[in-house]
Amino acid sequence: xxxxxxxxxxxxxxxxxxxxxxxxxxxxxxxxxxxxxxxxxxxxxxxxxxxxxxxxxxxxxxxxxxxxxxxxxxxxxxxxxxxxxxxxxxxxxxxxxxxxxxxxxxxxxxxxxxx
Amino acid sequence: xxxxxxxxxxxxxxxxxxxxxxxxxxxxxxxxxxxxxxxxxxxxxxxxxxxxxxxxxxxxxxxxxxxxxxxxxxxxxxxxxxxxxxxxxxxxxxxxxxxxxxxxxxxxxxxxxx
Numbered sequence: 001x002x003x004x005x006x007x008x009x010x011x012x013x014x015x016x017x018x019x020x021x022x023x024x025x026x027x028x029x030x031x032x033x034x035x036x037x038x039x040x041x042x043x044x045x046x047x048x049x050x051x052x053x054x055x056x057x058x059x060x061x062x063x064x065x066x067x068x069x070x071x072x073x074x075x076x077x078x079x080x081x082x083x084x085x086x087x088x089x090x091x092x093x094x095x096x097x098x099x100x101x102x103x104x105x106x107x108x109x110x111x112x113x114x115x
Numbered sequence: 116x117x118x119x120x121x122x123x124x125x126x127x128x129x130x131x132x133x134x135x136x137x138x139x140x141x142x143x144x145x146x147x148x149x150x151x152x153x154x155x156x157x158x159x160x161x162x163x164x165x166x167x168x169x170x171x172x173x174x175x176x177x178x179x180x181x182x183x184x185x186x187x188x189x190x191x192x193x194x195x196x197x198x199x200x201x202x203x204x205x206x207x208x209x210x211x212x213x214x215x216x217x218x219x220x221x222x223x224x225x226x227x228x229x
Binding site: 041045 | 150159161215
C-alpha cells in the first residue's frame with residue numbers, strides 16, 4: 001500500500017532537547033512538506049522540498065531544520081531554539097509538476113509535547 | 116499574495132440535512148486549484164474534492180460538491196445528507212500555478228446532530 005508514514009505518533013521531550021520527527025513516503029512523490037497545527041487552528045508551513053538535496057523555508061521555519069537526502073524521506077528536527085514546540089506536526093507529499101491540480105497526501109501526524 | 120478565508124469557525128447540522136461550508140480565496144495566479152480536506156479528531160487529513168480554476172463544471176464527489184463562483188472568488192463545500200461521521204474539521208486550500216506551496220484556511224468545525 002502506498003502512503004506516508006510518520007513516527008512516532010506521540011512524542012514527549014524535555015525542554016532544551018532537540019528531537020527529530022520521521023516522515024517517509026513510498027508514493028514516488030518529488031515534493032514533501034512539513035506543517036505545524038496548533039489546537040483549533042489551521043496548518044502553517046514549516047519547510048518544503050521539491051527535489052532531493054533542496055528545501056525552502058515556509059512561514060514558521062525558525063527553530064526547525066530539515067534534510068532531504070533521499071526522495072522518500074524528509075525528517076524534521078525541532079531544535080531547542082523553538083520556543084513553543086508543543087503542537088501537532090503533519091507531513092505531506094505531492095507529485096510535482098506544473099499543474100496546480102495535484103492534491104497533497106498527508107501522513108497521520110505526530111503529536112509533540114514538551115514537558 | 117495567496118490567501119484563503121474560512122469565516123465559519125463552527126457549524127451545526129441535523130443528520131440527513133445538507134450543509135454549506137464557506138471558503139473565499141485571493142490569488143493573482145491565472146490558473147489555480149482549490150481543495151477541501153476533512154480532519155477527524157484522529158488528526159489525519161483526508162482529501163475530499165478539488166476544483167480547477169478553468170473547470171467549466173462544479174466538482175462533485177459522492178455526497179460532496181463544490182459550489183465554485185469564480186467571479187466572487189468563492190469555493191464553498193456542500194455536504195448533502197449529513198452523517199454523524201461527517202463531524203470533523205474541514206479545511207479549504209489553494210495552490211497556484213507558480214510554485215508547489217499550498218495555502219490553507221483556518222478551518223470550520225462541523226458537528227452533525229442526531
